[in-house]
Amino acid sequence: MQTKAYRIGTRGSPLALAQAAETRARLMLAHGLPEDAFEIVVLSTKGDRITDRSLSEIGGKGLFTAELEAQLLSGELDFAVHSSKDMATILPEGLEITAYLPREDMRDAFVSHMARRLAEMPVGGMVGTASLRRQALVRKLRPDLQVKIFRGSVDTRLRKLAEGGADATLLAYAGLKRLGKPEVATEILDPEIFPPAPAQGAICVEARKGDAAIAALLAAVNHAETYSAVTCERAFLEVLDGSCRTPIAGYALVEGDRIRFSGMILTPDGQTSHSIASDGLVGDAHEIGRKAGHAIRDRAGTSFFENWG
Incomplete structure (x- = not known):
């Protein structure tokens, strides 16, 4: 005892x-x-x-x-x-x-006092985020926007935003919910368009x-469902040598005895990206993520990764 x-x-x-x-x-x-x-x-x-x-x-x-x-x-x-x-x-x-x-919401939240949605940001607006994935996705979707490094706790980043350090920021919606601040989000981003970090939430x-x-x-x-989903996502990340120097997104959804995975890699400027989707039995979660990582690496070619570090 x-x-x-x-x-x-x-x-x-x-x-x-x-x-x-x-x-x-x-x-x-x-x-x-x-x-x-x-x-x-x-x-x-x-x-x-x-x-x-x-x-x-x-x-x-x-x-x-x-x-x-x-x-x-x-x-x-x-x-x-x-x-x-x-x-x-x-x-x-x-x-x-x-x-x-048990996993919370995996999606990213857009937070701004200037626009309700990322798509409505004015040309030249400044988005603050330290995540290379979020920076790359913003540049992919809105190449007319500027990005700057925004680090610190959720409260620190919200304070920086309120003080005019940027026009908008991006946060994990799960974190806002766990802190009792879901209303701060002005838009919850669609994971098919703005995919989350592997294991987010x-x-x-x-x-x-x-x-x-x-x-x-x-x-x-x-929580078995979360365990399987995150195992799949981390296997994808591991194959790609995922670190904070690499814009990598990916998420898995468990549906009964099957698991469905979607992944994306981007260049830091957001101008080139590759996506992959796969599915299979939940018991094969690790292997599904691993195979997706190898497949997307082969599709992108070795030159895609050369300037990431």
């Missing part, structure tokens, strides 16, 4: 804390445990501390997870809660994603491999 509180690692942003609290609440309900059976441990990550540059300039996605993963490996944390889209495709030796919570729980007690604890909150 566990005598000490389970230690849950998380970043300190309001969204990260909301995700850790949701994980704790689901575990309390699943196991009939009191709140004090869990301790939420907040760690600052390099990705949180450096907000004036794009992630591609300072080292990529691992900057949001490295400190948490170090304490997982040392045993100081029992498990850590992350936004799945922040996770590198290859995890440190000895760690694994053990569970995914899904909370994952990372733990040590071989820790049977923690695996059993987390199994009770794992």
